[in-house]
Amino acid sequence: MRAESDRAAADSGAAPERAGADAPGRADEAAPLGHLERLRAAELAAAAQWLRPGARVLELGGGSGFQASLMAARGCAVESLDVEVQPDVTGRYHPVQRYDGVHLPFADASFDVVFSSNVLEHVRDLPALLREVRRVLRPEGVAVHILPTPAWRIWTSLAHYPFLLKYALGAGLPASVAGDASGATRPVRTPRNWRELLWKVLAAGPHGEYPSAWSELWYFSRRRWRALFIEQGMELRADEPTHLFYTGYCLVTGLPLPVRRGLSALLGSACRIYVMRAAGRGDAR
Helix, strand or coil: CHHHHHHHHHHHCCCCCCCCCCCCCCCCCCCCCCHHHHHHHHHHHHCHHHCCCCCEEEEECCCCCHHHHHHHHCCCEEEEEECCCCCCCCCCCCCCEECCCCCCCCCCCCEEEEEEECCHHHCCCHHHHHHHHHHHEEEEEEEEEEEECHHHHHHHHHHHHHHHHHHHCCCCCCCCHHHHCCCCCCCCCCCCCHHHHHHHHHCCCCCCCCCCCCCHHHHCCHHHHHHHHHHCCEEEEEEEECCCCCCCCCCCCCCCHHHHHHHHHHHCCCEEEEEEEECCCCCCC
């Protein structure tokens, strides 16, 4: 099956086979993928059943275009959006268009799939964006959102202190896993004074547009995400873990994906996949 071949490619760290010689992607496609790319490729493989070849897909928060390039390699026609364009990062793997973070620059009923990965938690006016998602979906289209879980929040908070030690010993600052793996632009919270700076050192801060790391235990919960989607007129078609364990600090980058899958059974999955359609529309499968 195609999903199984995608998962095998993600496990090996190799770039998946691309559909056609002109498919977009990195110039050195035979090179092994980096740590963050391997995680994002594995998460996309977990959602592969909803990304059928020939589907027109809109990606939100595309960043470098890495996941868009993988969807294009599956035979999808992909449009990718992000809130800012950084010449040295954005669109490195696949073209990415700038938008305002809410209004989608496409006609009604334009897409079979709207996809996002670790993006919605960064959106300030999420109800407005979800209304736009409903608008651009075709009658039998689905939205596929990969989102962080309370398990990710707990383990990332606990990893804050080993990270500080590692940084103090000269290891340097890693990229945050949740939200930044694709190179997508994310808001950076700059400390306003020395007290806030001290607090950010002593305690893990929020990852998304929420008051605190503690509050994200609720905001990242399955119950809250489901309630939000239903409130915005969506009907859940699937809701399942990605079966991958990781934190936001990239402390142990060498763990193979099968080990991360095993750890997720004990410690919890970092993300869940939510698949939905607009309520009252035709069957999505």
